[in-house]
Amino acid sequence: MSVILGIESSCDETSASVCVDGAILSNVIANQTIHEAYGGVVPELASRVHQQNIVPAVQQALINAKVNKNDIDAVAFTRGPGLLGSLLVGVSFAKAFALAKNIPLIDINHMQAHVLAHFIGDNKPSFPFLCLTVSGGHTQIVLVKDYFDMEVIGQTLDDAAGEAMDKTSKILGLPYPGGPLIDKYARLGNADAYKFPEPQIPGLNFSFSGLKTSILYFIRDHVAADPEFIQKNLNDICASVEKRIATILLNKLAKAAKEYDIKDLALAGGVSANTGLRQGLLELCEKNNWRSFIPKMEYCTDNAAMIAIAGYYKFLKGEFTGQGVAPLARYPL
Numbered sequence: 001m002s003v004i005l006g007i008e009s010s011c012d013e014t015s016a017s018v019c020v021d022g023a024i025l026s027n028v029i030a031n032q033t034i035h036e037a038y039g040g041v042v043p044e045l046a047s048r049v050h051q052q053n054i055v056p057a058v059q060q061a062l063i064n065a066k067v068n069k070n071d072i073d074a075v076a077f078t079r080g081p082g083l084l085g086s087l088l089v090g091v092s093f094a095k096a097f098a099l100a101k102n103i104p105l106i107d108i109n110h111m112q113a114h115v116l117a118h119f120i121g122d123n124k125p126s127f128p129f130l131c132l133t134v135s136g137g138h139t140q141i142v143l144v145k146d147y148f149d150m151e152v153i154g155q156t157l158d159d160a161a162g163e164a165m166d167k168t169s170k171i172l173g174l175p176y177p178g179g180p181l182i183d184k185y186a187r188l189g190n191a192d193a194y195k196f197p198e199p200q201i202p203g204l205n206f207s208f209s210g211l212k213t214s215i216l217y218f219i220r221d222h223v224a225a226d227p228e229f230i231q232k233n234l235n236d237i238c239a240s241v242e243k244r245i246a247t248i249l250l251n252k253l254a255k256a257a258k259e260y261d262i263k264d265l266a267l268a269g270g271v272s273a274n275t276g277l278r279q280g281l282l283e284l285c286e287k288n289n290w291r292s293f294i295p296k297m298e299y300c301t302d303n304a305a306m307i308a309i310a311g312y313y314k315f316l317k318g319e320f321t322g323q324g325v326a327p328l329a330r331y332p333l
């Protein structure tokens with residue numbers, strides 16, 4: 001029997017989760033709303049709020065899982081990539097807990113954990129599979145050969161898909177984080193109302209900076225002609241932007257699936273919460289007779305359940321780290 005405590009604090013979500021024998025029994029996520037006023041995550045504020053939230057989040061995760069802190073066998077934590085001050089809070093907590101209880105520490109790569117979220121529950125993809133990992137900081141097509149054997153075969157050359165969502169929403173005057181709001185308004189609009197360009201990037205890589213500029217100019221020109229353009233057409237703009245971002249992502253994923261002859265396709269990361277993208281992957285897989293894997297909403301955005309499940313697979317292999325471990329702001333797969 002194994003009881004793993006998972007800790008996530010890489011950006012602006014403080015999260016704790018308990019995993020018993022590969023089953024997630026709790027996943028507590030404390031969101032930080034303080035950043036809304038600033039239009040983006042303020043790193044110094046994020047680490048202070050993590051410091052306030054981490055102990056209550058862990059206590060609640062233990063209560064929800066009905067697990068006593070003395071029964072935990074190992075602590076898994078996000079080592080990186082992420083904001084260093086935020087990571088330090090989770091890493092320090094994990095080290096202190098492991099030291100106090102004399103149990104092993106397991107370091108986890110946050111981007112690997114997003115992929116391994118697919119191993120929560122019964123519907124698991126088979127190796128090798130492709131995972132489109134799309135978050136606020138990353139846009140990657142990952143060839144997943146085994147639990148901890150992953151290769152990035154395509155990635156963004158500039159902005160991440162989530163950044164494109166958030167920057168578009170900023171242009172539209174919406175609060176941060178804008179991705180969920182674009183999703184909300186897109187449901188009410190016509191996705192074919194406006195055509196935004198698809199960047200022509202060779203191979204399996206992505207680019208979103210040109211799209212952002214074209215959206216900026218499009219809005220600027222229309223608002224110059226009609227100051228109420230955004231208010232009148234918000235739903236159609238969001239639907240059209242969402243459709244373009246989703247098609248950019250899915251066209252490359254389909255290309256990768258054909259090139260690598262892979263039939264199991266997965267989504268991961270915060271942007272995989274997007275309704276248009278989820279729907280698009282389902283349709284793509286149906287058309288090609290591929291299998292699609294889309295995590296439950298609570299495992300799409302940052303959460304400790306994915307850290308705990310990744311920790312479980314490392315625990316089975318006996319792969320532990322020591323008290324000397326330090327967080328890494330940059331941490332390749």
Ligand code: KG4
Nearest residue numbers: 135136137162179183270271273274301302
């Ligand atoms: O993985 P995540 O929670 O944090 C990072 O590691 O970056 O991803 C956050 C990103 C943000 O850019 C947010 O706007 C986007 O995911 N996002 C969405 C949706 N929910 C979150 N984008 C589009 N539609 C959504 N429903």
Ligand code: ZN
Nearest residue numbers: 135269270302
């Ligand atoms: Zn993430």
